[in-house]
Amino acid sequence: MYKYRLTVVAVSALVATGSLAHEGAMGVIAERMTVMKEMAQTMKTLGEMLNGRREFDARLARASxxxxxxxxxxxSEQFTSGTSDHASRAAPAVWEKPDEFKAEMERFDAAVKALLAASEAGDLDAIRVPFKKVGQACSSCHGAYRVPE
Ligand code: HEC
Incomplete structure (x- = not known):
């Protein structure tokens, strides 16, 4: 009985922390993490096509x-109004240097646009260089605006 109660207490403590973290991570923080993860998944898929570990599928590549x-x-809309909490790895610089951060986002957007244009040809080799540039844009922003784990 005692053991059972302990377990219940432990579990509800976990649940409480979980929901607190979720509330703390407020909608937009959790959402931008999801968006980032989805972009990472796309980069992984494309990277695998480029290094031959996955069959090249021009339509899938273009759609992704x-x-x-x-x-x-x-x-670029998800970093507004200083949204940060203990779960977030966004560096204070995101909000301390909003113009620079915006410029970083714009460079990233331009790189993704170039990759999209290159993918129209349906040719794997055509996306090699633009893919690399997108990857560099991801890293460039993380280097300046994401704190290490
Ligand atoms: C202009 C800045 C910027 C660009 C460009 C950018 N990121 Fe991020 N990324 C961030 C920041 C800031 C965070 C931390 C967000 C937070 O924790 O609140 C982050 C977080 C992440 C995370 C961790 C998500 C999580 O669950 O905590 C991944 C994965 C990620 N980015 C992948 C990418 C990939 C892949 C690209 C390029 C295709 C990319 N990012 C482009 C700024 C950027």
Whole structure:
């Protein structure tokens, strides 16, 4: 009985922390994390096509890049109004240097747009360089605006 109660207490403590973290991570923080993860998944899929670990599928590649382009626009709206909490890895610089951060987002958007245009040809080699540039744009922003884990 005692053991059972302990378990219940432990579980409800976990649940409470979980929901607190969720509330703390408020909608938009959780949402931008999801958007980032989805973009990472697309980059992984494309990377696998490029290094031959996955069969090249021109339609899938193009559709994923188009989706990433939309997500990139979503992401640029998701860092507004200083939204941060203990779960967030967004650096204070995001809000301390809003113009620079915006410029970083714009460079990223331009890189994704170039990749999208390159994917129209349905040719794997055509996306190699633009893909690399998108990857560099991801890293560039993370280097400046995302704190290490
Ligand atoms: C203009 C800045 C910027 C660009 C461009 C950018 N990111 Fe991010 N990314 C961030 C920031 C800031 C965070 C931390 C967000 C937070 O925790 O609140 C983040 C978080 C992440 C995360 C962790 C998500 C999680 O669950 O905590 C992944 C994965 C990620 N980014 C992947 C990517 C990929 C892949 C690209 C390029 C296709 C990309 N990002 C482009 C700024 C950027």
């Amino acid at each position: 890049i188009a989706a990433m382009h939309e997500k990139c626009h979503q992401a």
